[in-house]
Amino acid sequence: MHALLVEDDDRMAQALGTALAQRGHTVRRAGRALDALRHVHEADFVLLDLGLPDLDGLELLRRLRTVCDAPLIVVTARCDERDIVQGLRAGADDYVVKPFRMAELIARIDTVRRRTGIASGRSAAGPSGAGGRPVRTGDVEVDLAGRTVTVAGRDVRLTRREFDVLAFLAARPDEVHSREEILDRIWGDAFLGASRSLDVHVAGIRAKTGRSALVRTVRGFGYQLGSPAAGDEGDGGG
Template sequence: MHILLVEDDDRLAAALTASLARHGHQVVRAGRADDALRLKDGADFVLLDLGLPDMDGLEALRRLRRVSAVPVIVVTARTEERDVLRGLRGGADDYLVKPFRTAELIARMEAVVRRGTRPLAAPGPVVVTAAGGVRIDLSTRRLEVAGRPVELTRREFEVLALLAREPGVVRGREEILDAVWGDVLLSASRSLDVHIAGIRAKTGRPGLIETLRGTGYRLAVGSVAAPEPQPRARAERETAGPAGPTAATPLDPESGTAGGCGCAS
């Protein structure tokens, strides 16, 4: 693979470049974020450090994700949970803390690539309509909520797509990690939880993906949207007659209309 290594530490970059080359990879190194954004088009994979001299690596990741879906693994010394969550939510496919073993990095890269080259699941519906006005187009990877497009990261969409192929069917945690990350050993990490939370937040539908504690997740098939308040004018029309508000009129049990009206209520 052609790997773009974004790392400002010369010694670490040289050592990592040599290790990756021994595994048959071609490495281009960028020591600054602006150089990385310029060189992105020739890369099959990006290894991104966060401590860059010209721009925070998380901001560089956000800018990269606006224009490219290239796989990205963050490799950094930052161990704070906040940074891990921001990296994954910002579009990283994985997050690896320094110091790390080269063999582990290679394995994680292979898992990311493997996930991107195999189908998510058995053939199923192309377009899925879920509760809360959610429309998922699996062929074009488009998501709409109430008619408006919603942007997800690549991994977030893959998680959603896996659940959407069989709405209401529970998918186990390890099953999702194996299908989307290619690594069930990540079950102890929070990667899946972070991506589920991201989907819920971006869609504005907290109940779209249901959590079954100790079992897994499923795409909701019932209503998950909070009831919208009725406009005042509409509410008044529904409770008022021609001359103003009146007492409620019983419905005709046969027609389902207000007695003597002959029109739908």
């Protein structure tokens, strides 16, 4: 697998490059945003530092997501909750704060590659076989096979992970899914709940569709596909 390492710190880049090479990956390092954009098409996955000299890392993340769908992990010293939420909403598959244990990062890379490989295919729709036709709830239509969402006939652009969550719920709309089940199926890690990744992506689905009841919260347990009404403005807490 070919990794794109976007990191301007020489010592960190050397340590990460060595660890990845020991796992059998080839690594291209980019120390600037422009170089990252130039080489991202070659990458099977991306490690992205946010503290770059020529462009804010979150802005680079947004630009990368317009041209590349490869698994991407933010690896940064920024630990503010706002940065973490913005990174996940911008399309990061995971967010790791420096300093970190190298073994943990490698494990997260393996997990992200595994789950993005599964979730990007038809299996994201679940084993029920519902992936063959769109699912409608209220004025929302989720095309599981085409990976598109429309609201009142209007296309809505979700990140890959947001769509994966919505598709998982839509494939079995009558069932309530626990947080652990969703995290295990979509993130490949049932213990990822502390990272708030699931909550951030659910909030993104509600905000982008303008249908807060599209994802129904079952408090203390998990989520279920809801039945939104046009112009609903509730908190989706059901």
